[in-house]
Amino acid sequence: MSTPDWFGRLAERAQAGPSELSAVLALAGSGGDLVDFSGGFPDPELFDTRLLAELAAKAIETRPEVALQYASNRGLPGLREALRADFARTQSRTPADDELIVTSGGVDAMTLISKAMLDPGDGVLVEAPSYLGAFSVFRSHEGVCVSMRNDEHGLIPASLAEAAADARARGIEPKFAYVIPDFQNPSGLLLSAERRREIVDTARAEGLLVLEDVAYRDLAFDGSTLPSIYELGPDVTVQVGTFSKTFSPGTRLGWAAGPAQVIDAMAQAKTNTDQCAGALGQCMLESLMREGHYARALPHLQRAYGTRAQALMAALDEHVGSMATWTRPAGGFFTWLDVPGVDTKLLAPVAIDAGVAFVPGAPFFADPGAHSQLRLSFSRTPTGRMGEGARRLAAAIGFQRG
Amino acid sequence: MSTPDWFGRLAERAQAGPSELSAVLALAGSGGDLVDFSGGFPDPELFDTRLLAELAAKAIETRPEVALQYASNRGLPGLREALRADFARTQSRTPADDELIVTSGGVDAMTLISKAMLDPGDGVLVEAPSYLGAFSVFRSHEGVCVSMRNDEHGLIPASLAEAAADARARGIEPKFAYVIPDFQNPSGLLLSAERRREIVDTARAEGLLVLEDVAYRDLAFDGSTLPSIYELGPDVTVQVGTFSKTFSPGTRLGWAAGPAQVIDAMAQAKTNTDQCAGALGQCMLESLMREGHYARALPHLQRAYGTRAQALMAALDEHVGSMATWTRPAGGFFTWLDVPGVDTKLLAPVAIDAGVAFVPGAPFFADPGAHSQLRLSFSRTPTGRMGEGARRLAAAIGFQRG
Numbered sequence: 001m002s003t004p005d006w007f008g009r010l011a012e013r014a015q016a017g018p019s020e021l022s023a024v025l026a027l028a029g030s031g032g033d034l035v036d037f038s039g040g041f042p043d044p045e046l047f048d049t050r051l052l053a054e055l056a057a058k059a060i061e062t063r064p065e066v067a068l069q070y071a072s073n074r075g076l077p078g079l080r081e082a083l084r085a086d087f088a089r090t091q092s093r094t095p096a097d098d099e100l101i102v103t104s105g106g107v108d109a110m111t112l113i114s115k116a117m118l119d120p121g122d123g124v125l126v127e128a129p130s131y132l133g134a135f136s137v138f139r140s141h142e143g144v145c146v147s148m149r150n151d152e153h154g155l156i157p158a159s160l161a162e163a164a165a166d167a168r169a170r171g172i173e174p175k176f177a178y179v180i181p182d183f184q185n186p187s188g189l190l191l192s193a194e195r196r197r198e199i200v201d202t203a204r205a206e207g208l209l210v211l212e213d214v215a216y217r218d219l220a221f222d223g224s225t226l227p228s229i230y231e232l233g234p235d236v237t238v239q240v241g242t243f244s245k246t247f248s249p250g251t252r253l254g255w256a257a258g259p260a261q262v263i264d265a266m267a268q269a270k271t272n273t274d275q276c277a278g279a280l281g282q283c284m285l286e287s288l289m290r291e292g293h294y295a296r297a298l299p300h301l302q303r304a305y306g307t308r309a310q311a312l313m314a315a316l317d318e319h320v321g322s323m324a325t326w327t328r329p330a331g332g333f334f335t336w337l338d339v340p341g342v343d344t345k346l347l348a349p350v351a352i353d354a355g356v357a358f359v360p361g362a363p364f365f366a367d368p369g370a371h372s373q374l375r376l377s378f379s380r381t382p383t384g385r386m387g388e389g390a391r392r393l394a395a396a397i398g399f400q401r402g
Numbered sequence: 403m404s405t406p407d408w409f410g411r412l413a414e415r416a417q418a419g420p421s422e423l424s425a426v427l428a429l430a431g432s433g434g435d436l437v438d439f440s441g442g443f444p445d446p447e448l449f450d451t452r453l454l455a456e457l458a459a460k461a462i463e464t465r466p467e468v469a470l471q472y473a474s475n476r477g478l479p480g481l482r483e484a485l486r487a488d489f490a491r492t493q494s495r496t497p498a499d500d501e502l503i504v505t506s507g508g509v510d511a512m513t514l515i516s517k518a519m520l521d522p523g524d525g526v527l528v529e530a531p532s533y534l535g536a537f538s539v540f541r542s543h544e545g546v547c548v549s550m551r552n553d554e555h556g557l558i559p560a561s562l563a564e565a566a567a568d569a570r571a572r573g574i575e576p577k578f579a580y581v582i583p584d585f586q587n588p589s590g591l592l593l594s595a596e597r598r599r600e601i602v603d604t605a606r607a608e609g610l611l612v613l614e615d616v617a618y619r620d621l622a623f624d625g626s627t628l629p630s631i632y633e634l635g636p637d638v639t640v641q642v643g644t645f646s647k648t649f650s651p652g653t654r655l656g657w658a659a660g661p662a663q664v665i666d667a668m669a670q671a672k673t674n675t676d677q678c679a680g681a682l683g684q685c686m687l688e689s690l691m692r693e694g695h696y697a698r699a700l701p702h703l704q705r706a707y708g709t710r711a712q713a714l715m716a717a718l719d720e721h722v723g724s725m726a727t728w729t730r731p732a733g734g735f736f737t738w739l740d741v742p743g744v745d746t747k748l749l750a751p752v753a754i755d756a757g758v759a760f761v762p763g764a765p766f767f768a769d770p771g772a773h774s775q776l777r778l779s780f781s782r783t784p785t786g787r788m789g790e791g792a793r794r795l796a797a798a799i800g801f802q803r804g
Contacts, residue, residue: 003636003637003661003662004609004637004638004661005663006611006661006663006664007663009519009577009609009611010518010519010663010664010667011517011518011519011520011521011524011667012521013517013521014517014518014519014667014670014671015667039472041471041472042471044466044467044469044470044471045466045467047466047470049462049463049466049470050463052462052470053458053459053460053462053463054459056455056458056459056462056682057455057456057459058455060451060454060455060458061451061452061455064446064447064449064451065446065447066652067446067652068446068449068451068454068650068651068652069443069444069446069650069651069652070441070443070646070651070652071652104506104654104676104680105676105677107673107674107675107676107677108675108676111674111675111676115413115415115416115542116412116413116416117411117412117413117416118413119413119414119415120522120544122413133673133674133677136673136674137674137675139674140517140671140674140675142522175411207406207411209408209411234405235405235406236406244472248470248471249470249471249472249681250468250469250470250471250472250473250680250681250682251680251682251683252506252654252676252677252678252679252680259405259406259408260405261405261407261408261409261412262408262412265412265413265416265417268416269416269542271509271535271538272509272513272535272538272539272541272542273509273510273513273539273542273675273676274506274507274509274510274513274654274675274676275507275509275535275654276654277654278506278652278653278654278680278683279651279652280458280650280652280653280682280683281653281680281682
């Protein structure tokens, strides 16, 4: 019995072929001698594995009826309480109980808000560049990504109203603007407090929701923070965060905080997605937060990633020099290079041959086109390998330029 | 600053209000003196918590670079291998490597196939009754549920072609038929091998995919199995399963096996949903399977749930008697009652007042209407509480009938 051709029976959205993100995730497991600057992965060696092992075992042995059971679609009450207490650490606004949901990571949070907000053909205003995985989520819910404008300081607030008008002129109803203010993915830039305020003012004037992604907010190398967009405009903001960078991606945990009506719709959507976030991970994170370990571990992570950023900057200065320009991040996992005259999509396979991996710039833009930019992630690369990575990258650029 | 009214900005699908499933999940945490026959929850007391605690700690301490990291969107290679080996335990067909994906539970698997197969307005043929959570997933992807027909032996195979024709006559393209052959949710019925074969024949003739949900397949009280629909027709079947009933819901793990083209589209969809299933749980399950614990623990679970089913049957015989009829399951978590002349949606609040909870029948049917049926789950109720639960149920029925 030969298998029928099911491809033609797939949904239209599924016939587009593999996403850029899945190629990146596939690279993660390739290993070998490759210097891998590709994925936005944390380094598990920086986690306190003995403590986490203890917390996992304790959760299972002492609270099996919770840790080994379904959780509420909004998350375990204990973790929600701990999360609300943790907001006070870096933000002046704490969500009320009905303004908070525990998600299965950041991408799940974006899935839930897409299910909650997007009718087919609705618009999402996005930075140019921005996180490619988010585009993919919005589009998989029949959303249309409409580009705002970014400059060397990050998102230009005035472009929010321009993009909204542009969308409406094209018959697209803009539902929310997706913004990553802290150590942005992919640019590494920190958006000024001034621009954050302007974004909130514009969102209020336009009746637009801001989807604020704070994935890297806790990872300023000096531990500092600026006011979040959520703090400045809790009436017009849904903040989504992930614990994949500071706790572990292995338990799929994140959160969303925002107006109760939106959070409520996200909670309903969760029952149709994966029902609830995993209770075992929720129990572990609850202990980690309640016992103070979570906040205490952050300076260690901040210093470690700061050291790696510094090492990569030095390596780029030495090997790449004037062949490219790049951002000098004060936090997070990424630097963003511009290699004038080079289409980085063509550079990528040349670089792999030379033994170095990165993500080319094009997929970080909602509009198609060739791009001379690329993203390097320094989060998983030992400082001692930065030089070799930069040297290989320079060789690939030289080869590509002929 | 007052929060704007965001409700009117929500997607159309999100303005429908809370799902029946979330009400059921909410009840789960209510506690008190309630005899709770509502949720399809396993009993964590039946899990080997000491072993699971050990496996969790071991995974974190010995394989942090795997357990505390992102996984591939198809699942960890080691778990996939263990899963394929486990297929041989009860099925004669083992999926090839590209025919298998690890999911974040059963509902996630249904989300992924919906994303892979359903364009807005496409049809899904469903049993009447069937699992309400699945309806909710299909509808949240703009799918239309079209009812097949069930009798006292389960799904009537001839109704598959009838429902497909009915859908096409209404301009609905049927994409797949959703079938739960083993100890069905909610009926508790086991579909005969004969009917399974007829379903495969019809699916082939109609060019339809069968989505086979085997959530309770491993939980026959006597450990027996019938050939799965996937075994009988791997060319036309995607089998989805969950480890929430036999391992733990606390780590959100399931799988899907089927034609490579469909699984591939599901894997792409996963990067837009939650990226990957949690690696910590995957490591635990891999050890559990490789070391033989998984298969060895099943007889214990089967006997325990069998004992509870028997206790509930005896309690219903004694207290409910001729007020209702019900199925006598040979596995799984559920029995399905018919209470002639009673609308069980109206009975439910009366029963809660009497101290007993169940899920009324109506939401298990895709077509609206009053129903005299209800589902009782015996999976979490101590045998010593069955009598009290049945007595309260009988009192509520008596009160409702006036």
